[in-house]
Amino acid sequence: MANEKRKNLTPVQQEYHQFEQARETKRPVLKNCVRAFFVGGLICTIGQAISYFYMYFFDFTEKTVGNPTVATMVFIAMLLTGFGVYDRLAQFAGAGSAVPVTGFGNAVISAAIEHRTEGFVLGVGGNMFKLAGSVILFGTFSAFVVALIKTIAVKWGGLG
Amino acid sequence: MMKGHRTWVFENRPVIVATATVGGPFEANGKIADDFDLLHEDLWLGEDSYEKAHKVLFEEAFFQAMKKARIEKEQVQFIIAGDLINQMTPSSFAARTLSTPYLGVFGACSTSMEALALSAFIVNYGGAKYILTGAASHNAAVEKQFRYPTEYGGQKPPTAQWTVTGAGVALVGKEGDGPRITSATIGRVVDMGLTDPFNMGGAMAPAAVDTIEAHVRDMGIDPSYYDLIVTGDLGKIGRTVSLDLLRKNGMELEEERYQDCGLLIYREGQPVLSGGSGAGCSATVVYGHLLHRMKRGEIKRMLVVATGALLSPLTFQQGETIPCIAHAVAIEYGGDDR
Amino acid sequence: MKKWFVLMSMFFLISCAHEQKEQQQSLQQENMTNVSHDGSAKRSDQQQAKRAVDMLKERQDVKDAVAVEANGRLLVAYQVKHLHRFRMKQIEKEVGKALNEQFREKVIASHDLKIFWKTKALKEKIETKNISEKEIEKEMTVIQKLSEEQT
Numbered sequence: 001m002a003n004e005k006r007k008n009l010t011p012v013q014q015e016y017h018q019f020e021q022a023r024e025t026k027r028p029v030l031k032n033c034v035r036a037f038f039v040g041g042l043i044c045t046i047g048q049a050i051s052y053f054y055m056y057f058f059d060f061t062e063k064t065v066g067n068p069t070v071a072t073m074v075f076i077a078m079l080l081t082g083f084g085v086y087d088r089l090a091q092f093a094g095a096g097s098a099v100p101v102t103g104f105g106n107a108v109i110s111a112a113i114e115h116r117t118e119g120f121v122l123g124v125g126g127n128m129f130k131l132a133g134s135v136i137l138f139g140t141f142s143a144f145v146v147a148l149i150k151t152i153a154v155k156w157g158g159l160g
Numbered sequence: 161m162m163k164g165h166r167t168w169v170f171e172n173r174p175v176i177v178a179t180a181t182v183g184g185p186f187e188a189n190g191k192i193a194d195d196f197d198l199l200h201e202d203l204w205l206g207e208d209s210y211e212k213a214h215k216v217l218f219e220e221a222f223f224q225a226m227k228k229a230r231i232e233k234e235q236v237q238f239i240i241a242g243d244l245i246n247q248m249t250p251s252s253f254a255a256r257t258l259s260t261p262y263l264g265v266f267g268a269c270s271t272s273m274e275a276l277a278l279s280a281f282i283v284n285y286g287g288a289k290y291i292l293t294g295a296a297s298h299n300a301a302v303e304k305q306f307r308y309p310t311e312y313g314g315q316k317p318p319t320a321q322w323t324v325t326g327a328g329v330a331l332v333g334k335e336g337d338g339p340r341i342t343s344a345t346i347g348r349v350v351d352m353g354l355t356d357p358f359n360m361g362g363a364m365a366p367a368a369v370d371t372i373e374a375h376v377r378d379m380g381i382d383p384s385y386y387d388l389i390v391t392g393d394l395g396k397i398g399r400t401v402s403l404d405l406l407r408k409n410g411m412e413l414e415e416e417r418y419q420d421c422g423l424l425i426y427r428e429g430q431p432v433l434s435g436g437s438g439a440g441c442s443a444t445v446v447y448g449h450l451l452h453r454m455k456r457g458e459i460k461r462m463l464v465v466a467t468g469a470l471l472s473p474l475t476f477q478q479g480e481t482i483p484c485i486a487h488a489v490a491i492e493y494g495g496d497d498r
Numbered sequence: 499m500k501k502w503f504v505l506m507s508m509f510f511l512i513s514c515a516h517e518q519k520e521q522q523q524s525l526q527q528e529n530m531t532n533v534s535h536d537g538s539a540k541r542s543d544q545q546q547a548k549r550a551v552d553m554l555k556e557r558q559d560v561k562d563a564v565a566v567e568a569n570g571r572l573l574v575a576y577q578v579k580h581l582h583r584f585r586m587k588q589i590e591k592e593v594g595k596a597l598n599e600q601f602r603e604k605v606i607a608s609h610d611l612k613i614f615w616k617t618k619a620l621k622e623k624i625e626t627k628n629i630s631e632k633e634i635e636k637e638m639t640v641i642q643k644l645s646e647e648q649t
Contacts, residue, residue, distance in 0.1 A: 013353035019355070019408075020362045023401045025318040025434070032315070061612040064649050081311045090313025091431065097313050106313045114309035119207035131312065 032094045039089070039096035047073050047100070074105035081109040107131040164378025166346045173340040174283040176491070177290070177333040180224035181448035182217050184299065184325025190426045195448035196326070197224050203300055203325065214245060214298035217440075218254035221329035222292055229290075229331050236260050236331070237288035240279050240408050242271035242295055243300050243439050251296070260292070268468030269393050270347070271295040272328060272443035273487040275462075277344035279332040280489070289334055294447070297329030297438030304358070306473055319359040321395045321422060328443025339493040343440075345375040349470065351483040357476045361398025361422075361434055364467040367484035368394060369405045371465055375488045378410070383411055387459045390450060392442035392466035392486070393422035395435035403492035421445035421466075442466040454493045461492045543567070543631065544624070546601060550574050553600065558582075559589055564617045566624065568634040572603040573641060574616040606638075608645045616641045 027115070051069040054060045060068065080086040086106050090097045096105055108128055115127035127134065163169045181196045184245065188199040205213035218241065226233060233287065239258065241251040242265040255262035267274035272295035279293040300310045302323045308314050332341070350370050354363040368391050376383055394402055398411055399420040404411055421442045422435035446464050453459050467486040547565035550572060554563040559582035565574045574597060578589055590609060597605045608614070620637050623629060 009283050009353040013351075016352045016366060018352070019405065020352075020365070020397075020401050023404065024359065024362060024397055056615070059612075059644060061644055061647060062610045064647050065612075067649060081313075084311060086313045087311050088431075091315055098315070098629045103313060106311070110309040110311035110313070113311055116303055117211070131308065138248035 035092060036094045036096035036099075039093035041096075043073075043097065043100045043102055046076075070101050074104050075099070077102035077105035077144060079107045081106050082113065086110075104132055106134060107135070163343070164374070164380075166348075166374060167343055167378035168277070168281055168284075168346075169343045169379075170280050170284040170341055172284045172334065173342055173492075174280045174332050174334060175336045175338045175340055176447075176451065177331045177336040178225050178229035179328065179330045179447035179451055180221045180228060182221045182296075182326055182365060183444060184217075186299065186322070186430070186432075187324065187326050187425065187444070189358050189430060191318060192355070192425055192445065192449040195452050196444065197221075197228075197448070200325075203298075203442035210298055210301040210304065211245060211249065212306045214243065214250040214296065214301045215253045215257075217298060217325070217327040218250055218294070218296045218329075219257050220241070221294055221296065221327035222254060222258055225292060225294075225329045225331045229336075230381035231290065231331075231334075233258050233260060236289045236290045238263060238279075238282065240265055240275040240282075240291060241329075242266050242291045244268060244271075244297050245305060250298070250301075258292075267438060267466075267487065268470050269297075269439050269441060269484050270466040270468030271439045272446065273344075273392070273464055273466035273489045274346075274468075276330060276341065276489050277346065277360070277487055279330075280341040280344060283332050283334055286334075291332045292329060293332055294327060294329030295439040295443040297323055297325070297440035299323045299325040299438070302438055311316050316360050316433060318433050319356070319362065319395075319397055319447050320433045321360060321435050321437035322391065322426070322430075324393075324425060324436045324441040324444060326440035326444040328440060328445075328447035330447050339451055339491045341489060342492050343375075343379060343490045345371055345378060345488040347371040347486040347488070348374075349483045349485050351481050353481045355476065355479070355481050355483065357471065359397065360393070360437060360469045360482070361395035362401055363482040364392075364394055364469055364484040364486070365398045365405060367486040368392075368398070368402045368465050368467045369409070371486040371488045372406065372407065372463070373411065375463065375465075375490075376439060383413055384417075386417070386461045386463045386490070387415055388419060388450070388462045389413065389480040390419045390421060390424075390446070390462060390464050392420075392464075392468070393424045393435065394420045394467060395433075395437065397434055397436075399423065400468070405408040439468075451491075456493070457494060460494055461490065463488055463490050499570055546572055547574075550597060550601065553596070554593065554605060557593075559585070560593075562614075564614065564621050566617055566621050566634065566638065567603060568631050568638055570603050571635070571638060571642075572597070572601055572605045573617055573638050574605060574607045574621075575612070576607075576609055577614055577618040606642050606645060610645060613641060613645050616644070 047069055050072050053064045054065050054068050077086060111130050112128045115123040130152050161169045161171060177302055182198040183196040184200050184203055205216045207213045239255050239260050240264040242248055243250045248264045248266060251264050265271060265275050275293040275295060279291040282288050282293055303310050345366060348370060350367040352366045403418055422437055422447050425436045426432045465486050465488045469482050469484050473484045524613035544567055547567040550565040551563045554560050554576050559579050561577040561579045578586060594607050597607055624634060
């Protein structure tokens with residue numbers, strides 16, 4: 001992709017690209033990975049604790065405990081977003097806080113807060129899923145594709 | 161008077177009679193908090209939307225500038241101002257409050273100097289006695305428009321910059337005491353084909369270099385003529401890149417005489433990554449901090465090169481590159497003042 | 499950065515150590531309170547349950563198992579070892595098949611932690627309180643329903 005784009009540039013632009021890139025602060029990839037590992041792990045540990053809590057004190061099995069756990073995690077993410085903590089956590093953790101379901105909750109809530117001033121219908125309603133919408137769309141779509149592949153494989157390939 | 165290809169020399173040397181700067185909470189913790197006239201603790205400024213808060217920033221700066229110059233708003237002929245929000249509503253709405261004839265200008269983060277150059281031009285040729293000129297930006301309002309929601313947890317790369325919450329306004333007059341605007345160079349749109357909206361400094365650096373070189377060439381002076389050449393909001397990366405680029409092109413500049421507003425405004429340790437940015441960045445630093453230093457005699461001649469990235473959220477999502485511009489205005493005080 | 503790393507690893511190590519200690523403690527406790535530790539209630543009417551538990555415990559990938567039987571129904575709950583959980587589906591199939599072949603009773607097998615807890619509690623109740631078969635059956639029905647619950 002990057003190389004393809006570069007082909008369309010003039011030699012002067014290409015030269016500048018290299019000149020600029022040599023002076024650019026690089027993303028600290030390794031550091032980000034380590035941070036994401038620990039924060040992501042911490043979030044998942046909290047999630048596991050919550051699911052044990054629901055299993056121990058309520059009649060949820062391992063199979064059914066997912067729903068209340070996710071709801072609780074999203075609720076916590078909502079509170080943290082509202083108090084302005086989550087974006088700071090995310091700057092530190094990167095993917096560690098974006099990948100778990102809390103990141104999805106944060107995407108929804110932050111958009112809702114942001115557009116609150118434009119009213120409930122066109123502001124909150126219309127913009128709430130402006131970030132999370134694509135997650136929902138492509139999540140559903142990829143699930144459909146995978147299901148389709150599985151169906152075909154089972155029917156004709158004799159798999160499973 | 162036109163000099164060279166794109167430089168105006170102002171023989172009548174319009175005066176910056178008074179300036180006013182207003183800042184937000186982040187700026188209050190910054191390095192140059194003392195240079196602000198008004199600082200707000202709350203990003204909302206007591207309004208119910210960030211856009212309204214943005215407008216209030218402007219209004220306060222306008223009124224503060226007039227108060228400091230001890231003139232009434234009826235004496236001001238024009239307002240020339242701009243900001244980054246869609247259709248420049250904060251500037252226009254603030255101009256509505258003042259009900260003064262108004263010209264809205266847009267040059268992204270270079271708006272401050274674009275407006276100052278135009279004001280100086282008009283005042284120089286007797287088009288007006290007093291002109292209020294300025295630029296402002298509001299962190300949350302601008303981020304909302306250009307990037308993700310403010311509370312969204314997305315990790316920003318170290319090349320990203322922090323939009324300044326603040327407004328800087330200058331009252332340009334024909335006569336009076338104060339720093340004088342001697343010349344201005346209008347920038348070209350330079351596009352080096354960069355596409356990363358999180359690396360504005362890198363994209364804008366060539367524009368700054370282009371304008372500085374054009375100014376020096378048109379004026380027939382050496383860059384050492386200026387005690388300070390200050391860029392708008394290049395940030396850490398943009399400053400390094402532009403300095404190296406200038407040196408590569410054969411212009412010798414000393415490190416400490418080449419500063420950047422985006423780096424002057426915040427303290428080390430504030431989570432601003434590569435530095436400050438936004439239309440309010442160059443406006444508040446120049447009209448506040450740098451002109452104060454000028455009045456204290458620390459700087460006699462200064463070239464302000466405000467840089468702007470002329471992109472919109474739409475264009476970069478459609479995969480277009482980021483065109484950039486820089487306008488330079490020379491301000492002098494004391495010394496060979498007539 | 500270095501400081502961070504050290505801090506993080508320290509934290510990690512400390513928490514590891516702590517966990518191990520706790521595990522030991524809980525194991526000891528179990529040993530003390532449990533009359534029998536073979537996972538099936540020691541009652542004349544729990545013979546098949548005991549057999550089922552022994553059978554499952556022979557498996558490499560099963561960590562623990564409990565079983566309760568009543569009136570032609572056999573409730574078996576087991577825990578799969580951590581890394582073997584990746585093959586959960588297969589283990590479930592194998593265990594179900596083996597149990598169904600071995601026992602005439604209607605087998606309800608589950609690897610669910612909640613079912614495991616419930617079954618264990620029921621087993622302990624049977625051992626200590628000497629409850630009637632009818633009551634056992636009632637509780638078993640509850641557990642069975644829970645195990646069949648879908649999301």
